[in-house]
Amino acid sequence: AQSHVLWPEIDRITAEQLHYARQGVGEGVWELFAEDGEMRMYKREEEVNGLVVDPLKAVHTVKGVTGFEMCHYFFSPDYRLDWETTIEQMKVLEKVSDDTMIFLQIHKRVWPASQRDALFWSHLRQVPDSRDPDAQNIWIVCNHSTEHHSAPEKSNGKYIRVFLTVALVCQTMIEPPKNGAQITRDDLTCKITYCSVVNPGGWAPASVLRAVYKREYPKFLKKFTHYVYDQCKNKPIRF
Numbered sequence: 688a689q690s691h692v693l694w695p696e697i698d699r700i701t702a703e704q705l706h707y708a709r710q711g712v713g714e715g716v717w718e719l720f721a722e723d724g725e726m727r728m729y730k731r732e733e734e735v736n737g738l739v740v741d742p743l744k745a746v747h748t749v750k751g752v753t754g755f756e757m758c759h760y761f762f763s764p765d766y767r768l769d770w771e772t773t774i775e776q777m778k779v780l781e782k783v784s785d786d787t788m789i790f791l792q793i794h795k796r797v798w799p800a801s802q803r804d805a806l807f808w809s810h811l812r813q814v815p816d817s818r819d820p821d822a823q824n825i826w827i828v829c830n831h832s833t834e835h836h837s838a839p840e841k842s843n844g845k846y847i848r849v850f851l852t853v854a855l856v857c858q859t860m861i862e863p864p865k866n867g868a869q870i871t872r873d874d875l876t877c878k879i880t881y882c883s884v885v886n887p888g889g890w891a892p893a894s895v896l897r898a899v900y901k902r903e904y905p906k907f908l909k910k911f912t913h914y915v916y917d918q919c920k921n922k923p924i925r926f
């Protein structure tokens with residue numbers, strides 16, 4: 688993908704999102720708004736030109752899967768409709784490379800707001816951990832809104848286009864079996880950080896949006912992580 692016109696932006700945004708995901712939720716203004724088992728979901732209340740764009744950060748720990756497996760199922764278009772319940776249609780507009788694609792998604796309408804679509808590049812990458820060089824176990828998927836000739840903004844004006852930046856950062860922790868036995872899924876833990884900022888792109892009542900975020904994000908992360916566990920549990924481990 689290094690040759691593609693988008694590459695410099697993909698490289699920059701992915702690095703920025705990795706740094707942002709690694710920042711704790713301790714300092715300052717993150718508000719815990721949902722908890723479910725190991726999942727903790729935080730938000731900041733922010734508005735841009737009167738539009739709710741509340742940044743969201745979730746942390747979660749899932750046993751029995753690797754960071755690669757979690758990111759693979761998040762990135763791949765083949766499984767998206769199995770776990771993403773808020774989209775009506777999804778199309779891959781361009782396959783930039785094996786690890787980079789451009790998606791157009793039409794989201795279900797959130798009454799009384801008008802229906803939205805999202806056009807974004809999606810990039811999957813393994814990240815060498817600068818702090819721990821032999822930790823080759825961190826993977827990231829970064830999704831960031833973009834433009835594309837085959838999905839012009841004002842094509843038919845039917846949908847308002849959202850502007851989003853999303854990052855799923857997953858780290859595999861291995862509890863090596865005592866007796867030097869082969870690693871099994873019971874020895875695996877995946878530490879997940881999910882960050883998202885969605886600008887609704889046009890007017891939507893703050894109260895409605897905040898209610899939808901509060902309902903949809905915990906549901907989405909819970910459904911997605913359970914889906915990946917179920918898909919992987921009887922398959923060979925992929926790091």
Ligand SMILES: O=S(=O)(CCO)c1ccc(-c2ccc(C3CCCC3)c([C@H]3C[C@H]3c3ccccn3)c2)cc1
Nearest residue numbers: 773794797803830849853885887899900903904907
């Ligand atoms: O992580 S991803 O990249 C996974 C690939 O799909 C992602 C996640 C979320 C969105 C998205 C897009 C639009 C909306 C709103 C804004 C005004 C009306 C629709 C929302 C709000 C509704 C919230 C929500 C939260 C979680 C999942 C879906 N819906 C979220 C897009 C992509």
